[in-house]
Amino acid sequence: MLDERKLAVLRAIVQDYVGTEEPVGSKALVERHNLGVSPATVRNDMAALEDDGYIHQPHTSAGRVPTDKGYRLFVDRLAEVKPLSAPERRAIRHFLDSAVDLDDVVARTVRLLAQLTRQVAVVQYPSLSRSSVRHVELLGLAPTKVMLVLITNTGRVEQRIVDAPAPVGETVLADLRARLNAAAAGVRFPEVPARLQDLPEAFEPDDRPVVSAVLSTLFETLVERTEERIMLGGTANLTRFGHDFPLTIRPVLEALEEQVVLLRLLGETAEPGMTTVRIGHENDYEGLNSTSVVSVGYGSGDESLAKLGVIGPTRMDYPGTMGAVRAVARYVGQILAES
Amino acid sequence: MLDERKLAVLRAIVQDYVGTEEPVGSKALVERHNLGVSPATVRNDMAALEDDGYIHQPHTSAGRVPTDKGYRLFVDRLAEVKPLSAPERRAIRHFLDSAVDLDDVVARTVRLLAQLTRQVAVVQYPSLSRSSVRHVELLGLAPTKVMLVLITNTGRVEQRIVDAPAPVGETVLADLRARLNAAAAGVRFPEVPARLQDLPEAFEPDDRPVVSAVLSTLFETLVERTEERIMLGGTANLTRFGHDFPLTIRPVLEALEEQVVLLRLLGETAEPGMTTVRIGHENDYEGLNSTSVVSVGYGSGDESLAKLGVIGPTRMDYPGTMGAVRAVARYVGQILAES
DNA sequence: TCTGGCACTCTGCGCGGGCGAGTGCCAGGA
DNA sequence: TCCTGGCACTCGCCCGCGCAGAGTGCCAGA
Numbered sequence: 010m011l012d013e014r015k016l017a018v019l020r021a022i023v024q025d026y027v028g029t030e031e032p033v034g035s036k037a038l039v040e041r042h043n044l045g046v047s048p049a050t051v052r053n054d055m056a057a058l059e060d061d062g063y064i065h066q067p068h069t070s071a072g073r074v075p076t077d078k079g080y081r082l083f084v085d086r087l088a089e090v091k092p093l094s095a096p097e098r099r100a101i102r103h104f105l106d107s108a109v110d111l112d113d114v115v116a117r118t119v120r121l122l123a124q125l126t127r128q129v130a131v132v133q134y135p136s137l138s139r140s141s142v143r144h145v146e147l148l149g150l151a152p153t154k155v156m157l158v159l160i161t162n163t164g165r166v167e168q169r170i171v172d173a174p175a176p177v178g179e180t181v182l183a184d185l186r187a188r189l190n191a192a193a194a195g196v197r198f199p200e201v202p203a204r205l206q207d208l209p210e211a212f213e214p215d216d217r218p219v220v221s222a223v224l225s226t227l228f229e230t231l232v233e234r235t236e237e238r239i240m241l242g243g244t245a246n247l248t249r250f251g252h253d254f255p256l257t258i259r260p261v262l263e264a265l266e267e268q269v270v271l272l273r274l275l276g277e278t279a280e281p282g283m284t285t286v287r288i289g290h291e292n293d294y295e296g297l298n299s300t301s302v303v304s305v306g307y308g309s310g311d312e313s314l315a316k317l318g319v320i321g322p323t324r325m326d327y328p329g330t331m332g333a334v335r336a337v338a339r340y341v342g343q344i345l346a347e348s
Numbered sequence: 349m350l351d352e353r354k355l356a357v358l359r360a361i362v363q364d365y366v367g368t369e370e371p372v373g374s375k376a377l378v379e380r381h382n383l384g385v386s387p388a389t390v391r392n393d394m395a396a397l398e399d400d401g402y403i404h405q406p407h408t409s410a411g412r413v414p415t416d417k418g419y420r421l422f423v424d425r426l427a428e429v430k431p432l433s434a435p436e437r438r439a440i441r442h443f444l445d446s447a448v449d450l451d452d453v454v455a456r457t458v459r460l461l462a463q464l465t466r467q468v469a470v471v472q473y474p475s476l477s478r479s480s481v482r483h484v485e486l487l488g489l490a491p492t493k494v495m496l497v498l499i500t501n502t503g504r505v506e507q508r509i510v511d512a513p514a515p516v517g518e519t520v521l522a523d524l525r526a527r528l529n530a531a532a533a534g535v536r537f538p539e540v541p542a543r544l545q546d547l548p549e550a551f552e553p554d555d556r557p558v559v560s561a562v563l564s565t566l567f568e569t570l571v572e573r574t575e576e577r578i579m580l581g582g583t584a585n586l587t588r589f590g591h592d593f594p595l596t597i598r599p600v601l602e603a604l605e606e607q608v609v610l611l612r613l614l615g616e617t618a619e620p621g622m623t624t625v626r627i628g629h630e631n632d633y634e635g636l637n638s639t640s641v642v643s644v645g646y647g648s649g650d651e652s653l654a655k656l657g658v659i660g661p662t663r664m665d666y667p668g669t670m671g672a673v674r675a676v677a678r679y680v681g682q683i684l685a686e687s
Numbered sequence: 688t689c690t691g692g693c694a695c696t697c698t699g700c701g702c703g704g705g706c707g708a709g710t711g712c713c714a715g716g717a
Numbered sequence: 718t719c720c721t722g723g724c725a726c727t728c729g730c731c732c733g734c735g736c737a738g739a740g741t742g743c744c745a746g747a
Contacts, residue, residue, distance in 0.1 A: 034709050047721050052710065070709050070728040148483050148499070158485065158497065158505065166497060166505045169449055244583060245601035262584035373740050386690050391741070409697040409740050 011061070017044060018054045019063055020087040023075050027326050032072030077289035077323060080301070084286050084327050091328040093336045097125070101337060105344050111135070111165070115240050118317065118341050123243025125333040128321035129261075131271055131304075134238040135314040135345060140165070142193045142201060145227065147186045152176040155223060159230055171226045174218045181216050185223065198231045239271050243319075250322055260296025261320070270294050274302050275316040281308040281342055284331055289323045299323055303330050307338035309346030317341070349400065356383060357393045358402055359426040362414050366665050371411030416628035416662060419640070423625050423666050430667040432675045436464070440676060444683050450474070450503040454579050457656065457680050462582025464672040467660035468604065470643075472614055473577040474502040474653040474684060480536045484528045484566065491515040494562060498569055501534075502653060502684055510565045513557045520555050524562065537570045576654070578610050589661055599635025600659070609633050613641050614655040620647040620681055623670055628662045638662055642669050646677035648685030656680070 021042040025033040035048040035055060044051065055073055058064045063079035066072075075083065093101070104121055108114040115132050122130035146158040155171040188211060192204050205224055209217040244265065247258050264270045273293065276285055287302045297320070304318030317338055319330060360381040364372040374387040374394060383390065394412055397403045402418035405411075414422065432440070443460055447453040454471050461469030479500040487495040494510040527550060531543050544563055548556040583604065586597050603609045612632065615624055626641045636659070643657030656677055658669060 032709090036709075048709095049711095049721055049723090050719085053720090056711080066710085068709095068727090068729060070707090070726090072709065143489075144487050144495075146485050146497070150482075156483075156499065158499065160487070160495065160497065160507070166507050167449075168499070168503065168505050170503075242605055245598055245605060248598040248601065259584055259587040262587065266581055266584060371740090375740075387740095388690055388692090388742095389688085392689085395742080405741085407697060407740095409695085409738095411740065 011058075014044070014046070015054045015058060016082075016087060017042075018051055019058055019075070019079060020083060022055075022058075022064060022073055023079065023083045023087070026074055027324055030324065032067055032074050034072035037072070075324075077291065080288045080323055080327070081291075084288070088328045088331075090284075090335065091332040093125075093332055098336060098340075101125075101340050105340050108344065114341065114344055116242075118337060119240050119242035122317065122319055122334065122337050123246060125337070126243075126319045126321065126330050127249065128243060128246050128319040128325065128330070129241060129265065130243045130317070130319050131239060131241045131275065132317040133272070133275055133315035134240070135308075141195055141197045143195075145186065145189045145193060147182050147189075147223065149177060149179060149182055155182065157223060157226055157230070159227065167230050169226050169230050171223050173222050175215070177216075177219050181212070181219065184212070185220060189227075201231055202228050239268055239275075241265060241271065246321075257299060261300060264294055264296045265320075274320070275304045275318055276302075281306045281313045281338065282335065283313075284335060285318075286327065286331070301325055301327075303327070303334050305334050305338045307342045307345075309342050314342075314345065350397075353383070353385070354393045354397060355421075355426060356381075357390055358397055358414070358418060359422060361394075361397075361403060361412055362418065362422045362426070365413055366663055369663065371406055371413050373411035376411070414663075416630065419627045419662055419666070420630075423627070427667045427670070429623075429674065430671040432464075432671055437675060437679075440464075440679050444679050447683065453503075453680065453683055455581075457676060458579050458581040461656065461658055461673065461676050462585060464676065465582075465658045465660065465669050466588065467582060467585050467658040467664065467669070468580060468600075469582045469656070469658050470578060470580045470610055470614065471656040472611070472654040473579070474500075474504065474647075475576060478536070478647070478653055479504065480534055481532045481540060482534075484525065484532060486521050486525045486528075486562065488516060488518060488521055494521065496562060496565055496569070498566065502648075506569050508565050508569050510562050512561050514554070516555075516558050520551070520558065523551070524559055528562075528566075540570055541567050576607075576611055578607055578614075580604060580610065582658075585660075596638060600639060603633055603635045604659075613659070614643045614657055615641075620645045620652045620677065621674065622652075623674060624657075625666065625670070640664055640666075642666070642673050644673050644677045646681045646684075648681050653681075653684065 018038070021038050021044065022033050025038065025041060035051040038044070038051055039046065039048050055064065058079070059066065059073065062076060063082060064073040065076045067074060101121060105114065105117055108117050111134075115134060118132045119130045122132070140161040142159065142161065144160040146160070148156040148158070150156050150170070153173045153176055155173055155177060157169045157171055159167045188208060189205070192208065193201050196204055208224060209220045212220050244262070247261060250257050274287075274297070276287070282305065284303065284305045289301060290298050292298065292300065292302060299322065300320055301323045302318055302320050304316050306313035306316050308314040318334055321330065357377070360377050360383065361372050364377065364380060374390040377383070377390055378385065378387050394403065397418070398405065398412065401415055402421060403412040404415045406413060440460060444453065444456055447456050450473070454473060457471045458469045461471070479502050481498065482501045483499040485497040485499070487497070489495050489509070492512045492515055494512055494516060496508045496510050498506045527547060528544070531547065532540050535543055547563065548559045551559050583601070586600060589596050613626075613636070615626070621644065623642065623644045628640060629637050631637065631639065631641060638661065639659055640662045641657055641659050643655050645652035645655050647653040657673055660669065
């Protein structure tokens with residue numbers, strides 16, 4: 010069905026269209042790529058490609074534009090990931106090395122990705138599922154209010170206010186604090202609930218509701234905070250999207266405001282280095298039907314901590330973008346492993 | 349120079365233009381507002397207003413559009429801040445009440461502001477410099493390493509590692525923790541050093557260097573961490589900006605990516621409730637020449653903790669926006685005071 | 688000082704024609 | 718069998734034209 014030449018034609022179409030943002034015709038194609046055949050032949054191939062749904066003609070007398078399916082084939086079989094140049098790699102390395110803390114690493118990564126790809130960059134905070142509890146602190150703020158402070162072995166601190174169902178005595182609080190730390194200190198997040206589930210029984214029946222309230226808040230904190238945070242940047246690059254502005258850009262901006270959507274977009278976790286490309290309608294979210302997402306897992310060592318990626322028009326430079334995303338992910342992983 | 353009627357005309361022009369987004373002519377003006385005079389009279393007034401630079405004519409045969417100066421006059425003398433409706437206030441209250449921690453309060457505030465005003469919302473995290481100490485926690489990590497956790501009355505948490513000059517015993521740590529909290533709890537940051545300066549003398553000479561090390565780290569934390577954080581949202585509302593899209597929106601998006609610019613935009617701090625409006629060219633930043641910023645200080649009690657506000661086109665509903673911004677600021681202040 | 692009338696200006700819009708890019712098809716040649 | 722050159726055709730884009738409508742400025746009169 011698709012011989013070598015047809016694939017070459019498709020590749021050429023994608024490349025040209027990405028460059029010019031205009032439908033590409035048979036004549037221009039043979040001029041810019043030495044395909045070794047005449048425009049007429051290319052036209053036949055194009056007709057075949059169109060029949061198979063890889064390209065599409067906006068109007069009868071216009072050139073061809075790749076479809077989502079066409080981009081998909083291009084990404085899967087035709088594109089070679091373009092590695093970054095040595096100076097670029099050095100710049101990345103240097104830029105990330107000067108980060109002072111986790112927030113800074115993430116912020117810099119976002120900037121970097123946005124600048125390199127000239128698209129919208131999204132970076133998920135490293136997952137804490139491998140973290141463990143260093144210390145849990147409880148502070149009575151008011152008779153029925155307790156502040157819970159969780160300190161992780163990575164130095165991260167999370168705090169929550171617990172509304173207790175009954176007044177909490179200072180002795181109970183101290184007891185609970187001691188027992189919590191005895192049972193949970195050094196334990197990895199996912200295992201904490203199991204270690205603590207019997208804890209309420211160590212207390213007087215009157216105090217158990219309070220203990221349970223504190224515990225459930227703690228569990229929530231362990232789970233929730235872990236995966237949720239995302240930072241994004243480079244939204245100004247959306248202005249390079251297309252000429253038919255507001256309609257294209259609005260749903261994208263709306264999507265970007267929803268953490269949930271962003272998280273789903275980055276997709277299920279995968280091994281570090283595993284690059285995922287979702288093209289146009291392959292994204293569940295409707296507003297992103299004309300965008301593609303290139304994402305990759307990053308992590309220290311062989312375990313994936315989180316994902317990062319970029320969001321851009323389906324008409325994007327896939328090889329370049331994939332190269333940049335991968336490179337950044339690798340360096341971020343290294344930085345995190347070192348610190 | 350500007351009699352009552354001219355002011356009424358200006359007010360009417362601003363109101364109509366904000367509503368319709370189209371230059372407003374004399375005839376439409378007398379039809380929609382009962383000014384009690386004929387279009388011809390209004391035209392004369394308009395000519396005068398234009399001479400004084402309050403309004404402007406895009407083309408010879410077009411209606412008038414307010415200038416920055418016109419909006420300024422409107423805001424200063426003609427606009428009455430529109431209070432929110434009772435249901436709206438209830439909704440705000442309810443929405444903010446369900447926040448679980450500081451991050452959540454800020455995030456919800458941003459969403460709220462963006463939705464209420466249908467513009468881009470910006471919320472600065474409560475500043476540390478005006479906060480007071482709620483609790484200081486010390487954790488021995490290693491013989492000569494102590495983690496210092498500072499919890500502020502606004503729910504913010506800062507942590508530092510202290511390198512002690514000598515091994516620190518658990519009893520000393522407990523003693524220090526107790527004394528620190530006794531002396532500093534509830535005290536405003538700037539006054540903390542004075543309260544604690546004699547503290548080392550309460551300890552054995554051997555332990556004093558350790559105490560001093562902890563104290564100096566604490567003082568540093570109080571002062572240093574001025575790096576103000578900002579959260580923004582509602583960027584999708586930018587798409588309602590104008591019809592001449594990319595050119596208007598791009599510099600705005602670029603500005604919004606720069607924390608520094610945002611901080612400058614919110615401006616110098618002021619008392620809580622003090623509403624500031626910067627119109628068009630009154631903003632230093634060039635890219636925001638066709639936007640206005642409505643900002644207000646918020647805080648618990650009578651002291652301003654930080655600012656929040658919205659950014660929108662100069663052609664915005666100032667009374668409504670100011671009302672919403674003020675109301676949200678007041679509620680956020682309350683929430684922070686309670687927690 | 689306000690009003691009604693009048694002439695004038697300018698933008699926006701719809702219309703129609705010409706241009707050009709690009710196509711599909713076909714017959715001839717390797 | 719596959720490629721090529723040629724040819725007729727289609728259709729979107731651009732340009733210029735003219736018209737309608739909104740809005741103005743000015744002036745004379747109340």
